[in-house]
Amino acid sequence: xxxxxxxxxxxxxxxxxxxxxxxxxxxxxxxxxxxxxxxxxxxxxxxxxxxxxxxxxxxxxxxxxxxxxxxxxxxxxxxxxxxxxxxxxxxxxxxxxxxxxxxxxxxxxxxxxxxxxxxxxxxxxxxxxxxxxxxxxxxxxxxxxxxxxxxxxxxxxxxxxxxxxxxxxxxxxxxxxxxxxxxxxxxxxxxxxxxxxxxxxxxxxxxxxxxxxxxxxxxxxxxxxxxxxxxxxxxxxxxxxxxxxxxxxxxxxxxxxxxxxxxxxxxxxxxxxxxxxxxxxxxxxxxxxxxxxxxxxxxxxxxxxxxxxxxxxxxxxxxxxxxxxxxxxxxxxx
Amino acid sequence: xxxxxxxxxxxxxxxxxxxxxxxxxxxxxxxxxxxxxxxxxxxxxxxxxxxxxxxxxxxxxxxxxxxxxxxxxxxxxxxxxxxxxxxxxxxxxxxxxxxxxxxxxxxxxxxxxxxxxxxxxxxxxxxxxxxxxxxxxxxxxxxxxxxxxxxxxxxxxxxxxxxxxxxxxxxxxxxxxxxxxxxxxxxxxxxxxxxxxxxxxxxxxxxxxxxxxxxxxxxxxxxxxxxxxxxxxxxxxxxxxxxxxxxxxxxxxxxxxxxxxxxxxxxxxxxxxxxxxxxxxxxxxxxxxxxxxxxxxxxxxxxxxxxxxxxxxxxxxxxxxxxxxxxxxxxxxx
DNA sequence: CTGAAAGCGCTTACAG
DNA sequence: CTGAAAGCGCTTACAG
Numbered sequence: 202x203x204x205x206x207x208x209x210x211x212x213x214x215x216x217x218x219x220x221x222x223x224x225x226x227x228x229x230x231x232x233x234x235x236x237x238x239x240x241x242x243x244x245x246x247x248x249x250x251x252x253x254x255x256x257x258x259x260x261x262x263x264x265x266x267x268x269x270x271x272x273x274x275x276x277x278x279x280x281x282x283x284x285x286x287x288x289x290x291x292x293x294x295x296x297x298x299x300x301x302x303x304x305x306x307x308x309x310x311x312x313x314x315x316x317x318x319x320x321x322x323x324x325x326x327x328x329x330x331x332x333x334x335x336x337x338x339x340x341x342x343x344x345x346x347x348x349x350x351x352x353x354x355x356x357x358x359x360x361x362x363x364x365x366x367x368x369x370x371x372x373x374x375x376x377x378x379x380x381x382x383x384x385x386x387x388x389x390x391x392x393x394x395x396x397x398x399x400x401x402x403x404x405x406x407x408x409x410x411x412x413x414x415x416x417x418x419x420x421x422x423x424x425x426x427x428x429x430x431x432x433x434x435x436x437x438x439x440x441x442x443x444x445x446x447x448x449x450x451x452x453x454x455x456x457x458x459x460x461x462x463x464x465x466x467x468x469x470x471x472x473x474x475x476x477x478x479x480x481x482x483x484x485x486x487x488x489x490x491x492x493x494x495x496x497x498x499x500x501x502x503x504x505x506x507x508x509x510x511x512x513x514x515x516x517x518x519x520x521x522x523x524x525x526x527x528x529x530x531x532x533x534x535x
Numbered sequence: 536x537x538x539x540x541x542x543x544x545x546x547x548x549x550x551x552x553x554x555x556x557x558x559x560x561x562x563x564x565x566x567x568x569x570x571x572x573x574x575x576x577x578x579x580x581x582x583x584x585x586x587x588x589x590x591x592x593x594x595x596x597x598x599x600x601x602x603x604x605x606x607x608x609x610x611x612x613x614x615x616x617x618x619x620x621x622x623x624x625x626x627x628x629x630x631x632x633x634x635x636x637x638x639x640x641x642x643x644x645x646x647x648x649x650x651x652x653x654x655x656x657x658x659x660x661x662x663x664x665x666x667x668x669x670x671x672x673x674x675x676x677x678x679x680x681x682x683x684x685x686x687x688x689x690x691x692x693x694x695x696x697x698x699x700x701x702x703x704x705x706x707x708x709x710x711x712x713x714x715x716x717x718x719x720x721x722x723x724x725x726x727x728x729x730x731x732x733x734x735x736x737x738x739x740x741x742x743x744x745x746x747x748x749x750x751x752x753x754x755x756x757x758x759x760x761x762x763x764x765x766x767x768x769x770x771x772x773x774x775x776x777x778x779x780x781x782x783x784x785x786x787x788x789x790x791x792x793x794x795x796x797x798x799x800x801x802x803x804x805x806x807x808x809x810x811x812x813x814x815x816x817x818x819x820x821x822x823x824x825x826x827x828x829x830x831x832x833x834x835x836x837x838x839x840x841x842x843x844x845x846x847x848x849x850x851x852x853x854x855x856x857x858x859x860x861x862x863x864x865x866x867x868x869x
Numbered sequence: 870c871t872g873a874a875a876g877c878g879c880t881t882a883c884a885g
Numbered sequence: 886c887t888g889a890a891a892g893c894g895c896t897t898a899c900a901g
Contacts, residue, residue: 204676206894217872222896230870247675252650253596254894257587258877264630272619273815273832278612285606285633289640294647296598297631299619306623313628316586341581342538426815455819462821481607481760485789487796487821498607540878551888556880564886588878592893 205246214242225250256318264294265508266314268324270302270351274424274452275482276497277325280350283501284323291509293320300327302423308335314344321345321508326353328390328423345511349504350497352394359511361504361523365395368493368527369402372475373447376535377410381445381473385418387432387457389449396421399449399477418443429456437464445469445535448476451483451492458486474534477527489532500525539580548576559584590652598628599842600648602658604636604685608758608786609816610831611659614684617835618657625843627654636757638664645669648678655679655842660687662724662757679845683838684831685727693845695838695857699729702827702861703736703781706809710779710869711744715807719752719777721766721787730755730783733811737781752777763790771798779803779869782810785817785826792820808868811861823866834859 207218207225214221216235224231224239225248231239242248256262265288269277285295296319300307307327312335314322322344328351336356339346352360376384386403389396404414417439420432429452436443437460448454454476458468466472468488478492507523541552541559548555550569558565558573559582565573576582590596599622603611619629630653634641641661646669648656656678662685670690673680686694710718720737723730738748751773754766763786770777771794782788788810792802800806802822812826841857 208894218895219872219897220870222894223871226896232870235870247672249646249650249672249676251591251652251894253587253591253652254877255896256877257585257591257879257894258896260877262587272606272612272616275609275612278606278609281631282606282633285631286635289633294630294632294651296628297615297619298628299616299623301620312583315583317628318585318587338581338583342583459819485793485819542878552879553881553888554886556878557887560880566886569886585878588893589880590893591878591895592880594893 204251205243205248206251210239210242210246210248214238260318262294262318262320263292264296264317264319265505266296266298266310266317266319266322268298268300268307268310268314268322270300270325270327271425272297272299276350276450276452276479276495279479279481279497280325280501280504283498284505286498287502287505291505293509302327302329304330304332311335311339315339315342319344321347321512323347323349323504323508325349326351326393328393328396331392345508347504347508347511349500350395354394357520359507359520359523361500361507361525362394363495363500363525363527365398366402366405368477368529369399369447370406371402372493372529373403373406374410375529376445376447376473376475377406377412379535381535382412383418383442383444384412384447385415385436385443385445386420386447387429387436387449387453387476388419388421389424389428389453391421396449403447415441417441424450424452426452426456426459429453429458430460431456433457433460437461443472445473445475448474448478450476451478451490451495454478454483454490455486458490469533469535480530483532486534488534490534491532492530493527494530495527496525538585539577539582540585544573544576544580544582548573594652596628596652596654597626598630598651598653599839600630600632600644600651600653600656602632602634602641602644602648602656604634604659604661605759606631606633610684610784610786610813610829613813613815613831614659614835614838617832618839620832621836621839625839627843634661636661636663638666642669645673649673649676653678655681655846657681657683657838657842659684660727662727662730665726679842681838681842681845683834685729688728691854693841693854693857695834695841695859696728697829697834697859697861699732700736700739702811702863703733704740705736706827706863707737707740707781708744709863710781710807710809711740711746713869715779715869716746717752717776717778718746718781719749719770719779720754720781721763721770721783721791721810722753722755723758723762723783723787725755733783749775751775758784758786760786760790760793763787763792764794765790767791767794771795777806779807779809782808782812784810785812785824785829788812788817788824789820792824803868814864817866820868822868824868825866826864827861828864829861830859
């Protein structure tokens with residue numbers, strides 16, 4: 202048996218589809234006596250409105266598409282959590298897609314979301330994306346889009362990010378004040394905004410303190426736990442070993458931690474750590490890590506609120522760059 | 536300017552909508568010369584097919600709805616990852632919704648997904664759900680639904696779960712063989728299938744070894760890190776302290792770990808641990824934890840494959856109960 | 870208070 | 886090879 206439609210109910214009750222539709226939406230046009238009969242029938246038949254049909258007419262879906270590189274990275278899980286939670290409060294549904302850090306997958310996801318006619322898109326860019334043509338397609342489709350965390354400047358979209366450069370500078374500067382001199386950096390990927398900015402802040406802090414930047418101590422190889430392990434190994438193979446490692450995110454830090462401890466090194470005695478991270482994750486480390494404290498949940502909420510504003514405001518205010526400030530939180534890894 | 540439609544292009548090229556539609560889908564009906572012209576125009580105008588319209592006609596969306604209690608629980612992040620990844624390979628999109636362990640939110644999510652006309656639903660039930668009426672609505676809507684991890688038996692739906700009872704039994708039995716006698720259990724919520732089964736397995740192992748079940752040692756209070764902390768505190772306040780704790784999942788274990796270490800206790804010297812968990816999470820613990828090794832990614836993949844089968848197979852084979860076996864993996868927490 | 874008409878953007882028979 | 890007709894399930898003017 203096919204699913205109940207307005208037409209089915211109209212026939213059963215000998216009224217028109219319009220009346221059914223109005224009654225179900227509690228439109229004042231319909232008498233309350235009729236409304237009751239219609240609602241009762243709807244429940245009896247298990248009628249559910251077909252949003253597809255409704256959306257086709259209204260040309261709105263109340264649905265937001267999200268593109269993230271990797272949800273096994275808990276930073277993005279928490280960000281998606283923030284997005285879903287605030288979307289729900291605003292009456293929006295979320296479609297989550299994952300690029301797996303692949304340019305082609307990212308493009309495919311974006312095109313699918315546009316074809317699904319989502320009302321807007323939230324994206325954190327893949328580390329391997331170099332071709333930005335798909336974003337001109339997004340522009341043509343007139344789908345509002347907001348970058349979050351990993352942004353793409355100069356494309357004319359709004360972005361929500363954190364003060365990567367300053368926070369990196371501050372953290373490394375703090376470490377230098379504490380007496381550390383030999384400071385390495387597990388840098389993620391410099392093809393991303395966060396990778397670049399955090400690395401720049403790190404270098405700036407060294408230079409301002411009259412320390413030289415040692416190229417072999419800047420390891421660029423991704424954002425995963427595995428990358429942290431490999432990165433630490435590379436670093437520790439060198440004759441000239443650092444005293445402290447500045448890590449680009451919590452996952453890289455946890456990989457480096459694990460590898461250091463596997464090698465029998467003491468933290469912070471043999472090797473100290475400081476870097477970007479967030480409490481739900483890095484507080485579990487042993488010892489807990491001194492972090493530039495990110496708040497992925499808040500980032501997700503802010504990104505959604507910003508996108509919602511773009512969707513619902515008629516006036517085109519032009520792209521905005523929203524930057525969330527971050528604080529240093531001291532623990533015992535450094 | 537509104538988005539380009541088939542009609543727009545038809546007018547520009549002086550052919551019918553049907554011809555445009557066919558050309559774009561590479562239908563043999565249209566001459567290749569015309570196809571080229573049409574495709575060129577489509578690219579120029581940035582045409583993207585409207586899936587809403589397409590779906591309304593086809594009465595399929597190639598979209599699957601997922602309902603999970605909490606994505607900040609990384610078990611579910613990994614499961615969702617597995618679902619999205621295999622869905623992508625099969626050409627399906629995923630809509631993720633979160634119940635926040637609330638019955639009302641779960642019901643709302645389910646109704647929304649049905650109205651969105653998803654082709655199927657994957658759900659892990661909230662710990663606070665007692666009223667199952669919404670599932671009769673799902674039945675009426677004829678939307679295929681598969682439970683995963685936390686299931687609801689006897690409702691006539693297919694489920695994909697793990698052998699909770701046997702695994703719990705085996706783990707606790709192993710601990711007893713190793714010489715532990717005073718074994719407590721942080722039990723999650725007994726209102727869920729996994730909570731019940733794991734607790735039953737734990738009790739069975741005690742009884743089979745002629746140990747008594749101590750009620751005060753079975754702490755029922757949820758599945759989060761916070762619950763693990765509280766649970767451990769409750770346990771440790773007691774005069775009669777256990778030697779080992781059997782934990783219902785990795786998050787509860789990590790909370791208990793953190794609290795134990797905060798109190799200055801040595802693991803496994805002062806208090807040992809064994810329990811359900813998965814490597815990506817529990818291997819980060821210090822010391823790494825002896826676990827009944829779950830694989831949320833695989834669970835997600837299996838759940839999706841099972842649902843896909845139900846969607847695509849015409850023959851109604853009736854509900855199936857798929858149970859994945861789990862292995863004990865020895866580390867140093869016990 | 871009730872309903873006939875038109876349309877959202879597609880696709881599928883079917884006719885030529 | 887090309888297209889006119891009908892319809893997917895709704896909603897919005899508009900007329901009565």
